[in-house]
Amino acid sequence: MAPSTISLAPSTATASATESTKLKTTPTPTPTQAVNTLTAPLPYPPAFSPLLSHPHHESTPVIGTEFSGDFQLSSILSSPTSLQHLASLISHRGVVFFRGQEITPSQQRELVQSLGELSGKPATSGLHIHPLTRENGKDGDHISIISSEERIKYENARKERERVRELGWEKGEESQLASVGWHADITFENVPSDYATLKVHTQPATGGDTLWASGYEVYDRLSPSFRAYLETLSAVHNADRFKEVAAARGHTLRNHRGAPENNDLELTAVHPVIRTNPVTGWKSVFVNRSFTKRILGVSIDESELILNHLFRLVSENHDLQVRFRWARYKDGETGDVAVWDNRSTFHTATDDYIETGGVRSGDRAVSLGERPFYGGQGERSRGRREALGWRGVERIY
Numbered sequence: 001m002a003p004s005t006i007s008l009a010p011s012t013a014t015a016s017a018t019e020s021t022k023l024k025t026t027p028t029p030t031p032t033q034a035v036n037t038l039t040a041p042l043p044y045p046p047a048f049s050p051l052l053s054h055p056h057h058e059s060t061p062v063i064g065t066e067f068s069g070d071f072q073l074s075s076i077l078s079s080p081t082s083l084q085h086l087a088s089l090i091s092h093r094g095v096v097f098f099r100g101q102e103i104t105p106s107q108q109r110e111l112v113q114s115l116g117e118l119s120g121k122p123a124t125s126g127l128h129i130h131p132l133t134r135e136n137g138k139d140g141d142h143i144s145i146i147s148s149e150e151r152i153k154y155e156n157a158r159k160e161r162e163r164v165r166e167l168g169w170e171k172g173e174e175s176q177l178a179s180v181g182w183h184a185d186i187t188f189e190n191v192p193s194d195y196a197t198l199k200v201h202t203q204p205a206t207g208g209d210t211l212w213a214s215g216y217e218v219y220d221r222l223s224p225s226f227r228a229y230l231e232t233l234s235a236v237h238n239a240d241r242f243k244e245v246a247a248a249r250g251h252t253l254r255n256h257r258g259a260p261e262n263n264d265l266e267l268t269a270v271h272p273v274i275r276t277n278p279v280t281g282w283k284s285v286f287v288n289r290s291f292t293k294r295i296l297g298v299s300i301d302e303s304e305l306i307l308n309h310l311f312r313l314v315s316e317n318h319d320l321q322v323r324f325r326w327a328r329y330k331d332g333e334t335g336d337v338a339v340w341d342n343r344s345t346f347h348t349a350t351d352d353y354i355e356t357g358g359v360r361s362g363d364r365a366v367s368l369g370e371r372p373f374y375g376g377q378g379e380r381s382r383g384r385r386e387a388l389g390w391r392g393v394e395r396i397y
């Protein structure tokens, strides 16, 4: 019988170094199976969608679609058909951008919940409550304030924590690689996110871009034999660092976080390394540098080797990324909005404005989807390139 916990050796580059936390290695038995109820992927593109009659363009061939400010997301909140088309568009394109939006935080919550419901998410999955959300906070449980000021406090705490660990690092010797920030949201949850949205309403004069990367395309860049091997593996995701942040801030972690599967304080989950997105039927790599600590069933050296290779495919391939420049609006309420599928994309912030005193702030709402699954081979579980009939190109240098 597999052990229920395993001790992480201190030298993993992928884990927080010197971490000796006991991490569970088997999925937590949960009240429901949290299965997506779609019987087939949603069509793409939709046969006819009023949504697509609004001016829009693809940001890159691989990832991202952008709508102009002529279209307001709030105008389709009462149209299930348009919302389902939007869910399909987001899942196929990975992330969709909307310029000049007036959508409110409560409408953002309504939006991502509806996108999930109209694309088969389990009835037991609601909106995520982040473990660091304070009870009775003025912004409510389901909106995370993305704030540069909070981020600075958090980063300072993180650097101090790493310094005092037995690493020998001093201040100023931390990693200088911005790529350490690539992640998918809340993958430490047994039932993580399907859709998430961020509206940035306060933006510095320059800087503060956000980047997304396609997990579908990362999968497609693996050789068939390596893909087949990875499809047999599971990985441990963990967010113990939030425990330290909560302690530093003087409050406790939230233990009821939007789904019955997300009710413990372990902040640890086991997920397949390759995940099928039920909305597209496409396979994606589903490990990320922020939360994935190790792969099960292999040595710690092999785990590190595999994870670092997958992380490099995300961060070193600019042709599977899109970089979004948030516009600045004068009224402090209008903002650009991004909506993305956390099952099949990664993203990272750009902190280049902080040294110049820039301030950036926005509202994020995160919906919970199904328990991640690997769907095997076939029409409902295949690579994006195969589904689109792309043959792949020889890379020319």
Ligand SMILES: [Fe+2]
Residues within 6 Å of the ligand: 183, 184, 185, 347
């Ligand atoms: Fe994020």
